[in-house]
Amino acid sequence: MFCHAPFMWRREFRFMRYDALKRASQIFLIVLLLSAAGIALILAQTLGFGRPDGDGLRPPGIVAAAWNRDVALISGHAGYDSGAVCEDVDGAVMLTEVEVNAQIAGLAAERLRRTGASVMILDEYDARLQGLRVAVLLSLHVDSCIDASGFKAAVHRYSIIPETNRRLLDCINTAYAAATGLPYHPNTVTHNMTEYHAFRRIAPTTPAAILEMGFLGGDRALLTEQSALAAKGVSDAILCFLEGEKDRVNERSR
Ligand SMILES: [Zn+2]
Numbered sequence: 001m002f003c004h005a006p007f008m009w010r011r012e013f014r015f016m017r018y019d020a021l022k023r024a025s026q027i028f029l030i031v032l033l034l035s036a037a038g039i040a041l042i043l044a045q046t047l048g049f050g051r052p053d054g055d056g057l058r059p060p061g062i063v064a065a066a067w068n069r070d071v072a073l074i075s076g077h078a079g080y081d082s083g084a085v086c087e088d089v090d091g092a093v094m095l096t097e098v099e100v101n102a103q104i105a106g107l108a109a110e111r112l113r114r115t116g117a118s119v120m121i122l123d124e125y126d127a128r129l130q131g132l133r134v135a136v137l138l139s140l141h142v143d144s145c146i147d148a149s150g151f152k153a154a155v156h157r158y159s160i161i162p163e164t165n166r167r168l169l170d171c172i173n174t175a176y177a178a179a180t181g182l183p184y185h186p187n188t189v190t191h192n193m194t195e196y197h198a199f200r201r202i203a204p205t206t207p208a209a210i211l212e213m214g215f216l217g218g219d220r221a222l223l224t225e226q227s228a229l230a231a232k233g234v235s236d237a238i239l240c241f242l243e244g245e246k247d248r249v250n251e252r253s254r
Contacts, residue, residue: 070118071118076140100224148215150182158195175237176213
């Protein structure tokens with residue numbers, strides 16, 4: 001009797017330990033499965049398998065050329081004035097340029113961040129513009145309330161990187177037109193655009209352009225009700241440029 005008791009106790013203890021281990025491994029397995037499912041969900045979302053957003057646009061996935069690149073967007077007139085102002089017949093303000101710019105800049109930044117880019121939205125006369133070094137800067141504006149339609153973009157007239165800026169301009173003209181369906185409106189590119197103040201503030205080696213995304217008059221529906229399309233145009237233009245630059249770097253190192 002005396003010699004059996006410790007043996008029984010030890011056997012019971014061993015069973016208990018086995019039970020606890022079994023339960024712990026089951027819990028561990030559940031936690032592992034849950035985290036695997038979580039990781040798969042996050043990966044699927046980042047890779048663009050998410051549901052289309054309210055505008056029927058699929059969120060973009062990670063883009064190698066954009067990954068960890070610094071992109072700056074100027075939300076035209078932000079922190080300064082209203083820009084173009086549309087009034088009704090009684091002179092009441094119906095729409096201001098600054099609010100349209102901000103809406104599209106916000107959506108474009110969201111899209112670009114999903115590709116892995118690091119995006120900052122700047123005010124019109126943001127202090128950070130001074131000597132700014134980024135992969136690309138795009139200033140977003142819209143045109144007046146007249147009944148005209150179309151977009152146009154310009155780069156610095158006295159740029160020291162004219163070829164790079166030309167490639168940026170080509171990307172804007174192709175990608176923005178494709179995403180929005182808007183025609184190119186060339187006859188209204190002004191000195192205000194080619195000698196835009198921000199071009200003189202940033203580092204001269206920073207590729208930069210100013211984009212007039214459409215007219216508040218003729219393109220109002222697109223700019224306000226389908227602003228996600230304009231944002232896609234902006235983001236696609238920047239991705240086109242970054243991808244082109246990456247190919248050029250690869251070519252040079254070959
Ligand atoms: Zn403007």
